[in-house]
Amino acid sequence: MGCKATSDLLLTMTSNQDQLKEQFPEAYRDFEIDELLAKFKETAKTENIKLEPAAEVALLGRIYRYDRKTIASKGGYAAGAIGQVLSKQVYRTMEVLFPSEDKRDWQNIDFPELLKQFKKNIKPSTIIDIDWYNVCQAILARQQKQQQIRRKATEMGFEVKVYVPLGLVERKQQQRRSEITNTEQIDQLDPEVITQIYKHQEFLDDIIGQQPTDQDQHIAIIGEPGAGKTTLLDRIATYIKDKNQDLFICISLANLQGRPLKTYILKEWLPKAIALSYPEFDPESLEKTFQHRLNQGGVWLLLDGADEGKLSLPEIQTELSNFVKIRVVLTCRTNVWDTYVNNPLTRFKTYKTQEFKPEQIDQFIQGWFEQAKDEIRGKELQAKLKESQRDRIRQLVTNPLRLALLCQIFYKDKNAELPETKAGLYEQFVRYFYEWKPAITGINWGTQPQLQDELHQGLGKLAIAGLDSNYRYRLPLSLIKTEMDDKLFKIAWDLGWLTLVDREEKTDEVVYAFYHPTFQEYFAALAIKDKDWDYFLPRNHENCPVEGKEYRIFQPQWKQAILLWLGRDDVNSGEKEAFIQKLVNFDEGCGDSDFYCHRAYLLAAAGINEFKECSLSDEIVKQIVKWGFGYLNIEKQKWQTFLDPIQESARTVLPETIRKNAIANLIQVLETAKDEYTRWGWDFAHTLGEIAVGNELAIRELIRVLESTEDENTRGRVANI
Secondary structure, X not given: XXXXXXXXXXXHHHHHHHHHHHHOHHHHHHXXXXXXXXXXXXXXXXXXXXXXXXXXXXXXXXXXXXXXHHXXXXXXXXXXHHHHHHHXXXXXXXXXXXXXXXXXXXXXXXXXXXXXXHEOOOEOOOOOOOXXXXXXXXXXXXXXXXXXXXXXXXXXXXXXXXXXXXXXXXXXXXXXXXXXXXXXXXXXXXXXXXXXXXXXXXXXXXXXXXXXXXXXXXXXXXXXXOOOHHHHHHHHHHHHHHHOOOEEEEEEHHHHOOOOHHHHHHHXXXXXXXXXXXXXXXXXHHHHHHHHHHHOOOEEEEEEOOOOXXXXXXXXXXXXXXXXXXXXXXXXXXXXXXXXXXXXXXXXXXXXXXXXXXXXXXXXXXXXXXXXXXXXXXXXXXXXXXXXXXXXXXXXXXXXXXXXXXXXHHHHOOOXXXXXXXXXXHHHHHHHHHHHOOOOOOOOOOOXXXXXXXXXXXXXXXXXXXXXXXXXXXXXXXXXHHHOOHHHHHHHHHHOOEEEEEEOOOOOOEEEEEOOHHHHHHHHHHHXXXXXHHHOOOOOOOOOOOOXXXXXXXXXXXXXXXXXXXXXXXXXXXXXXXXXXXXXXXXXXXXXXXXXXXXXXXXXXXXXXXXXXXXXXXXXXXXXXXXXXXXXXXXXXXXXXXXXXXXXXXXXXXXXXXXXXXXXXHHHXXXXXXXXXXXXXXXXXXXXXXXOOOOHXXXXXXXXXXHHOXXXXXXXXXXXX
């Protein structure tokens, strides 16, 4: 064999070993895998059993009792191929390597016991000289490589390689009033909510890169689904890694499965991290050393998806009390974060992700289509979005996830029409999904449309079952089996609608998730028929709860599904109108308390953006602007405002409602309340700037604020919008 051939072979062997170590770190930690594989291959060669590359993957997977699909997922093979390799190659070789007089049931054999002669004598580590920074660095690299943090949203996945830095808005954590405030005091409350806007690098340098000067050392990043929260968390992890020697621990809160955070870190995260960097050591013997390091400070906990796990915000606060010297960055959907009148998470500063600006939309499209090697098509999409009649879709794709979906639709279908609602965008994506997927199911979807309907119904039932349970977006196999038959489940798995994400710690049960959480909400919305909006809000509700009925309009995990239902073209407009009417007129029957009435109204405000034909649209937007910024009390001849929680929630929902109407109402208020700039001009200008990007009338009004106000603080902030 020539030098180059030998070199190439050694390189391939090293590459394969490295890949196996990444796929099965626990096996390399606990067993002498190199020695085992050498004997395994030698035995197969002696018995003339030709081993495929998948044989090594299958063997290591069986050591930890992984099923075929899990092994296939880890190794990048088809489940059927793994089954064939196990029965025809692995088990035949093992029978020779470990002979027995009794016939073995290889499907259920205890592999760790069988392989005990290869078990490592793991050192109980008396050393303290662990490089914890390298430990964190190694597992972060693995998480990023395997897209365990930032996941692809489309089949092509080009968006993972495209990053358009998003700015953030710091939201002031207001002190809520617990007592009832009379109407004479309403206009005395401080309405300020927004404190500062940060560009992406400013946020990293000023907030992440600096020690906090006050007691609020933790950071909450909030935003709507697909707004780039997880992507930003991934960037923060990289920034910390490159900036200093602080430790960083990235965890998806959905993976806790009800376990305490500290337990998860020590029993789940630590063993995986140690297996990568110090496989010769027993991670259990390092727990005290690691805890001691955590207590020294200089550690970041990067927690993704407070809305996707089983823990509520109060429970997360309890968990964080165990980490005194650690800084936390937490991501959460806005509607979950804002559920509590008094947010239970203390010592947090809140930052909301900003939407894409027009130039950032262009930048993302350019980057996506450069990755796709079709820059001309990207320019066509950019031009189409700039057409005057495309206001609605331009608003939709200020969200990174939705823009990625549109890019793939436009890339795959040269005749694609641009949708007008969220539901329309997801409907198009789902429609083309079956055309894009390779024919791995062996099904001709063109001749079996009823099968696709059955699959969507099954996915809808499963989606609803998840949202209605504590499982939320992590769906154990037992739940799937109750909602779908094996045939539909296999199709969903083969197509990628469902992906394997984990195993339950106590039961070892396989856990799945939808392709993306938003698709779980979409399929849930599809499963609710025209007249079934009673599932969200009982039709016969008057002024007290209907016994035995759920009020899902007040459950945060249902908000997006409700909005998607309102955006469906196949739902009768009369039923949508009746539902919005019921929300607007909701009566909780609690005397002076209007807490639930306001929440129902805010949902209606977001809902009309998906159902613009609603006859109540103008009335709803006008009321939201009034709650957010007040009104002129003619009788008292002064500007009247509302309680802080009402103001804040109304301002939060304005970007979600019909922007054209909102802009018109805001400008009208601005013209009426010329003397109010010094009190709330910054918040007002920011809101208008956020929802009216490129709107000439809004720009003129903001310029007028600059020219007419003498308040330097307001002038400076408005100028920077």
